[in-house]
Amino acid sequence: MANILVVDDELGIRDLLSEILNDEGHSVDVAENATQARGCRGENQYDLVLLDIWMPDTDGVSLLKEWSMTGLLTMPVIMMSGHATIDTAVEATRIGAFSFLEKPITMQKLLKAVEQGLQRNVPAPAAAPVAVAGKAVVASYTAGTYVAPVAAIATVAAVVDAMPNAHQGFDLDRPLREARDGFEKAYFEFHLAREGGSMTRVAEKTGLERTHLYRKLRQLGVDLTRNKKH
Template sequence: MRILIVEDEYRLGDHVAKGLREEGFAADLASTCGRARDLVIENPYDLVLLDLMLPDGDGLALLREWRREGRSTPVLALTARDLLADKIAGLDAGADDYLTKPFAFEELLARIRALLRRRPAEPVSLLAIADLALDRTARRVHRGGREIELTPKEFALLEHFLLHPGATLTRSEIAEHVWDERYEARSNVIDVMVARLRRKLEADGAPRLLHSVPGMGYVLRASGRRARNTDSHGASGPGERSP
């Protein structure tokens, strides 16, 4: 999932971004209203953290603008203003939640997860295909009765594939939802991550679920065939085809 942080205090914004990335989220950082506008147009964000006091404008005005445009992305307002009237103004402007600075990162994370759980587009907590199951609430993955330990980024990648079973996902589509602005299109980071995920899913020779689509990207679909040994980039060994 991808989150936009609109915060002009660099140290705070950077701290929040790093924390979210460690939890498996893709996180972009904007320090002005203008930059936030551009990023929201360019990227499909799942949630926005919005500081209400920005150097080039009022965060509340920006929020009202987004709501007038029909943007329904959940917004968590961040501000040093702790008066009841300020909180009411933020909620009336269209904020889904309100958090006063300073705050503990753990509380911010809990509020983010609560907002993401509310989204009507994602009511299902358990995603599955064949003998693979991913629990979005407990953040655990099992296959054939075996628990699979994944890093936060691997979990986010698998979750995105499970949300689109049978659909061919290009590298750019995967990057939009699982990575952030730091992703370089010419790098092979997605191929490497998919190869790592495959190795974990295919331990003990389990059938392949993540398939390569030459010239396009990857698709998650059930297959009756046993997995084949692959190198670190998902390529088949000598004399073998990569499905």
């Protein structure tokens, strides 16, 4: 179905992701470091790349930047990490990363992210000015990807009022907790509006249990009756 490159220095993760994606009918190449990834990318065209952030030779963000600057970032790239910092996540998004997956990666989240990346499958932009980085972050959310908590926090630093149906802007001078809550409220309001107020579909879309979702919405002060279909 698609040509996918998996770049990760951990053999177990490479084997697991490769097995899952092969079972889905995809053609998968693997690389254990940036050097091997450069060789694979130089010899092949890929529909999608799964790229680990922390690797021993060259980190994934540096490799992403390298591909962007040399015109090789022509496919969606999904970054993977178990311990990404806010700055790292924002930097990768600014360069052109499509979305993030937090390790350990479940099969459901992997397949969902891959499906969304392949649906997009358009050339990623070259390194964008910081001023528009938030729009790149929003793209992954409006595509339906609810990225890992660390990455979600990272987006707060870059998000602007570009999200369709968002009901508020984002004051980046606020404390991080307040800014994060503001982003999350707009995020859930967006999905509630798109799903016609269906809590079941929103729970499926965001990957949250319904009980946790209700508690989160009440905590954020989201109006649950606003987008209900009658």
